[in-house]
Amino acid sequence: MANHQLYDYKQSVIGPIFLEDQLLPGTLEYAIHYIVEDRLDMGVFNARYNNDKTGRKSIDPKLLLKVVLYGYSRGMVSSRNLEYACERITTFMALACNKTPDHSTIAAFVSSIDEEIEDLFTMVLMICHEEGLLGGTHFSIDGLKLSSNASKEWSGKFDDLKKKQEALRRKVKQIVKEHKKTDKKERGQSTTDKARHEKRIKKLTIQADRIEEFLANNEPKIGSKGEEIQSNVTDNESAKMATSHGVQQGYNANAVVDSKSQVVTNAEVFGTGTDSKNMAPMLEGARNNLEAIGVEKPLEGIQVSADTSYYSVENLKACEEEKVDAYVPDQQFRKRDVRFQDADRHRRSTDKRHQKYKSKKRYFDVDDFKMNEDTGKLICPAGQELYVKNRNYTNAEGYKFIAYQAPKTACRDCTLRSKCLRKPKTEARQVHILIEKRPPSITDKMREKIDTLEGRKIYGKRIGIVEPVFGNIRSCKRMDRFTLRGKIKVNIQWKLYCLVHNIEKILNYGQSFAVE
Ligand code: SF4
CATH class of the missing domain: 1.10.287 (Helix Hairpins)
Known part of the structure; x- marks a missing residue:
């Protein structure tokens, strides 16, 4: 019979803690410690301190940054929790070098590094580049909607x-x-x-x-359509946005991710739920970051994929200006894809209210009206001649038509009225015959590109590039809510999370950290 020693976790142990021994090579804490200590130029924080002649000695920002990055990697965002961890948890004690920063010091540090965070982000990106983690051939852009530190109950016009x-x-x-x-x-x-x-x-x-x-x-806040939109009393820069978890008050956290090792090359939050204008700032940010680390013309000719929420004229023009090879599908692209033709065959709507009523009734369309080549007249299914109402009719999309109309007297007593006219009150049927297509627009070209086999194949890579990054940050790092308020501070939090993600990539795939 086994006779094990009894054990009890509710006990204190007194003994020496060797700080360096707590930071084992191969662990994230070691990677954070090594990168912050040896590879980042922390001189970017010098301007913040002016206590060389008078005043109390401050805690080195290196220690604060290490504690914050490691805390974020463990889903610990609260400055009080981080303070507690620096007092009680050996890994944090080692990273903080046995200093115990007050929660107010940690909170003030995080919320005030809006300028330094840009430099830190670029420096970590530089390390990723040196470690061979940037491919520079395909970037994916996407947005993650996360709750803000504000209730939607305090929103309204x-x-x-x-x-x-x-x-x-x-x-x-x-x-x-x-x-x-x-x-x-x-x-x-x-x-x-x-x-x-x-x-x-x-x-x-x-x-x-x-x-x-x-x-x-x-x-009052004014939306893109020029109408007043809802403001929020607690955090007016956040917005109400529809998510898969319902409507929430939050921020739209965007990231540009490189395909090779899923390194984030630019991260930014937006206080709007739509992505229709986000491509330009995201690509510009990625270009600036990559140019800052010495990559020449980083975006020219590279593939950029983004989901349907980015499909807008503004975004596509931004891609054109940046000279990228963009793959941004419209909402209908799956309906046109033959591989998805019978995708709905086993799907049953769970809620009848969501089932759209589809009329089975078929009305006469343009093909049912025949042109008499001898007389040049258009003949309706009842054999009536239609007259030309407008020879040069242009629709909203720029297509040119000849507009024909049947005589009111013919349609009034026609026995085929119910098959021809959708509304009983319509006096006469009109038919538009296409005579000239407009030149393909930027959206037409994108639709054509996405519908090719190559287009679908390239776009298909998107999900494996950017989604795992969001999965890591949201699930593994437990980032499901911003705790700071205001776009500037929320941006810092988002960039810090992306920094942790990039450091993890350096640890897992970087040449310096490769296991011999
Ligand atoms: S409703 Fe008018 S246009 Fe239509 S089939 Fe009858 S006559 Fe012809």
């Missing part, structure tokens, strides 16, 4: 927010009135009730004041 504020004030008045009434009636109202009421009044008043202050200091 200015009128809605004003109404909310008035409702809160009314509620306060009502509580005070009820409170007085009860007080008169039952003289001996318990002190707990009184305290509860006062607490509630205080809370509602603070909320109403907050909205009032917001309305006084901000202008």
Whole structure:
């Protein structure tokens, strides 16, 4: 019979901790320590400190950066948790070199490195380049919608927010009135009730004041269509956006990822749910970062893939300007793909409300109207001649047609009306015969390109390039919510996460870290 020693994790152990021994080569903590200590130029932080002659000695930013990067890699974003970890967890103690930075120091450090983070990102990208992790042949762009540190309940147009504020004030008045009434009636109202009421009044008043202050200091947000869109009292730079988890108040975190080792070459957040204008800033950012590390003409001729949410004239023009070989499909590209023709055969809608009504009725189309070559007249299925209404009709897409119309008298008593006219009130049928196509637009060219076998093959690579990066950050690094507020600070958090991702790539695939 086995006779094991008893053990108990609820105990303290006193003994020496050799800090260097905690950072084992081959681990992420070692990679962070080595890269920050030996390969990053931390002089970018020098301008922040002015305490050489007077003032207290500060904690070296190297230590703070190591703690923050390692904390982010473990899903620890809270500065209080990081402070606790530096006091109690040996890996953090080793990275912080047994210093115990206060949570306010860590929080202030993270939220203020908006300028330095750009340099840090470029320096880590440079290491990726030196380690042979950049292929520079195919980039994929995508966006990850993550919740902001703001509730969607505090969103609304200015009128809605004003109404909310008035409702809160009314509620306060009502509580005070009820409170007085009860007080008169039952003289001996318990002190707990009184305290509860006062607490509630205080809370509602603070909320109403907050909205009032917001309305006084901000202008209504205007969307791309020139109409007012919803503002948010807590973080007005975030936006309500539709995600696979429902509508959430958040940021759209974008990344440009290199195909060779899935290194992030540019990372940026946007306070809009749509990606239709994101291509230009993302490509420009990637180009600047790569040029900064010495890559010449980094985007010229390279393949760039992005999903259907990036399909817009603006984005495609941005690709053209950057001279990239773009693969951005439209929403309908799978419907045109023969491989997906019977993709829906086993799919059954779970909710009947989502089933679209499809009319089985077939109306006469252009092909049912025949041209009499001898007379040059267009003849309808009932044998009536249509007359030319407009010889040079151009539709919204720029195509040119001859517009024909049947005589009202012919259609009025026609027995085929129900097969020809979609609306009973229509007096006469019109038919447009195409005479001239417009020159292919930028979107036509993209559709044609995506519909080729080669186009589909190249676009198919996208999912294996950018999605694993988001999977790593969201699931492995547990980044499902930004904890800072405001676009600048949220951008820092997103870049820090992408930095951790790139450092992990250096650790796993870099030549310096290769196992002999
Ligand atoms: S409705 Fe008018 S156009 Fe249509 S088939 Fe009858 S006559 Fe011809």
